[in-house]
Amino acid sequence: MRRQIDIMANIDWLTVFLFLLLVAFGWINIFAVNYDPDASSFFHLENRYTMQLAWILISLIVVVFIFIIDSRFYLFVAYPAYAFGILLLLVVFLIGTAVHSSKSWIVLGPVSIQPAEFAKVAVILAIAKYLSGYNVKITRFKDIFVSLFIIFFPAGLIALQPDIGSTIVYGVLLLVLYREGLPGWVLIVILAMAGLFLGILVLSQFLIVLILSGLAIVAFTIVSKKPSSFFLAVLISISVASAFVLLNHYGYLDLDNYIILLSTVGIASAIAVIYAVVKKNKVIYLVVLALLLAIGYTYTVDHLFNNFLKEHQRNRVNVMLGLESDPYGYEYNVRQSKIAIGSGGFSGKGFLQGTQTKFRFVPEQSTDFIFCTVGEEWGFLGSFGLVVLYVGLLIRLIVLAERQRSRFSRIYGYGVLSILFFHFAINIGMTIGLLPVIGIPLPFLSYGGSSLFAFTIMLFVFIRLDSTRKAYLI
Amino acid sequence: MEQYINRKYIIGGIILLVGLVFTVRLFLLQVVNSTYKLSAESNTRRMEIVYPARGLIYDRNGQLIAHNLPSYDLKIAPYELEAFDSAEFCEILQIDIQTLREGIKRVINNQNERFNPFIKQLSSETFGKLKEKQFKFPGFYFSIRTLREYDREIASHLLGYVGEVDSGIILNNPYYELADYIGVSGIEYSYEEHLKGEKGRKYKLIDVHGREQGSYKDGRFDTDAKPGSNITITIDADLQEYGEKLMRNYVGSIVAIEPGTGEILTLVSAPSYNPSLLVGREREENYNKLKNDTLEPLFNHSIQALYPPGSTFKTVNALIALQEEVISNRTTYNCIRGYYARGVSVACHSHPSPLDLLHSIQYSCNAYFCNVYRKIMEDPDFESVEKAYNNWREHLRSFGFAEPLGIDLPYEKGGFIPKSDYYDRYYGQNRWKALTIISMAIGQGEVLTTPLQLANFAAIISNKGYYFTPHIVRGIEGIDSINSAFAVPHVVSIDSSYFNVVIDGMDMAVNVSGGTATWVRHRDITICGKTGTAENPHGEDHSVFMAFAPKDDPQIAISVYVEHGKWGSSYAAPIASLMIEKYLTDTIAPYHKWIEKRMLERNLLNVQ
């Protein structure tokens, strides 16, 4: 009995209160989108708002269970949960159901679940458990590698579904590693790889290699500490390339431009290596190595993208990157979304008074674009209020995370807040036209059982851990 | 660890920064910038699909068989909907308000539904009325598509029909979208890839009143539709029409092949139906009617029906026996009005006896071929009946029996020639002998063939030992050569010299008195033919005939089945003879008119 009271007293009621506000506000807006004066009955599971209400109630029951379970259980269950999450993602491949040509749902009778949502909780638990382990240091290569594997293995599986939105969410967990001391240069390398990845999809291989070579020459100049070496490198590269072009022209060789470029890079690299040996400058090796690795990486990504993905999966990625005309009309949706939000004005049109969101702009209205309704019906006051609520929740979570005595709880807390932050930033950024359209929900507000359950579990496990921060040092 | 604690300020700072950026952006969007408040952003973009016309279909002589007619679907652009006079709208379309509401709701609740027309295939009258008042109904627009129209109302089974894609097709083939058309059967199905063409897309700017304001970004994203390729088929439309006319009172099939190429001249399945029935708004309803018709007009008898080949099969047994050297042209057997041996009796009709091979084909003697079959099965070159049987079956396979021939039409059946283990299962290993399966000698019992296989068999005989895979398509616009599989001769396992006696026997069956089908002979064309009766356990036997002509320079090989026609000579033979005459002379000789009249007047549709 005493222990029960302790828990109740140690729960961070402010966070719970913010959570309840967000969920309630979300439901009101889902109601507004789907409200149909002609419709028969409120208590009809066809109505999205009725369904969502049911899901909210079930989530609250789940919350009670989370509080009943001993908080040490979550530490214990971290790896099994991770394994189970991976299993679910594999199962999706076998028996998954496709929605918008992405195979990401498991349908069990009347219930559809999206394993990617639940996998997030498992991944955060696993990374927290690993990093809080005895003698694990995020500055060591092996530990960095294992951490990245824990995060990106499930992300890779989700990418294959393909559900690009859910995949990139995992990237935000780098923030957790950063807080735990991940060296800045690792972050830079990873971000560079991600940037290069996007670059490969957008630009031609030829251009990419050309740009990489340019960067290498600049790096070489900086490393060799002599401005004149810049001109030397450029001169050598151009002469080698010209030689190839001439040989081609007079018919001694028959190479295409891309091969000529690669050969030039090869020969120039060899010269650079000789130069490094003569000058005893070891950093030049690194520059050459980085260049060759980057080109190899470029080739691999391009090859995988073109041979491994099916045509419709490629199209989806291309559409998302704006490389192909837009069959799902996302661009159109964003414009309509901005019009809807803008039309709300300072104080909004009022509850149920939104016209733009009612019939005009429909498909993901109660899911990914729920913020439109907030903007239209509640105006600047409402949407600003929501931003404040969200930022407040996130800052509060930082405070909670930092007051943990156990590393596991702190890391888990950062995992939760990173994921919530990323969803918040991407989702609202998308509806107000600051970011490209990536279909991910706004936590606690968007319609949908899987995402509501997953975010609720994620958050309340942390609140539960926090409630026993003084009791155990887990 | 404490060394990293300051990183919490960086993370907190990022969050606050994002919150700040959002706040500023929202303030600009909602408070400062008033353009969004007016619905000044009035021009919207609408994507319309441009549907291609399907390829046209011509017969072998260049006669147009199928072309396209425009049809108008009414669609809804949900973003453009505004209040309108729904009473007037419903009156023009003659629908009730409930239908209208449900249609709009459907489109609004499902993004994909915008591909789906609100009303399909408007009548031209309704289209005209609505087009005139379109400005009153923003959010509604027309999509032009084409439907098949048939110049000749023939060949429904081989042309097939066009329907709408189902969700399985949409998932597996990225080209297809909701409500697209696709060939469902016949060559519309087999040659869908060529006939369908390519859809195009047009992006249009629409103002607040639903009026088109030109193309989006000067048509930078627009793509044109490419019409489908025209196809020339091997069918002779006139002959096909004549065949369908002859068969209108019967159930059965006519297949005619040009032996030198494998091109199918006629492919009649009776009863037939008008291909126009499966086009347009009434397609569904008509389809169900045809489907529930007890005569099964949708069933393609010519490539799907399995019948015993009857006595036509004697010729192949003769060829195999000659090849295996178990008989010769001079081998004779007695016939005492049948074949009787150890518990087996096969009756025969009255004819001179004994007979040699040539005359046994002319008179179609059952006893002769029971003896021949027994010789094949008890050939001392093989250790057992089973081995001899397997060898016999291999010969049949080289004639294209037992498996589908590979015609370019879907759902072809392969017939049935049992494997030896079939008899092992039935009688037990080594428990069956030549006499057990003696009915195969005369094409009864377990053996089943399709009319197409039988016509192909006639072509093989006329070619003295080879055939080209029978096919329907002769040429595709824009493609130099047709499928190479149709250009390679398949040589059967019988030497060509053995065919002469069979051909002579088939000649005599039609042209020498005493033959089984002499009443259908033609004075100027030497038709070689073989009658048959396909036993039918469910009722009256079927009439079968296979033939080719002219004897010296075969132009046409044919098989005819008339269900419940009993004797080969009574229905199948005259119909085959008329078809050959029509094809080779373009007319029916006056002394044959009575045969034609008789075939057109008789009716076996209600015989069981």
Ligand SMILES: [Zn+2]
């Ligand atoms: Zn006889």
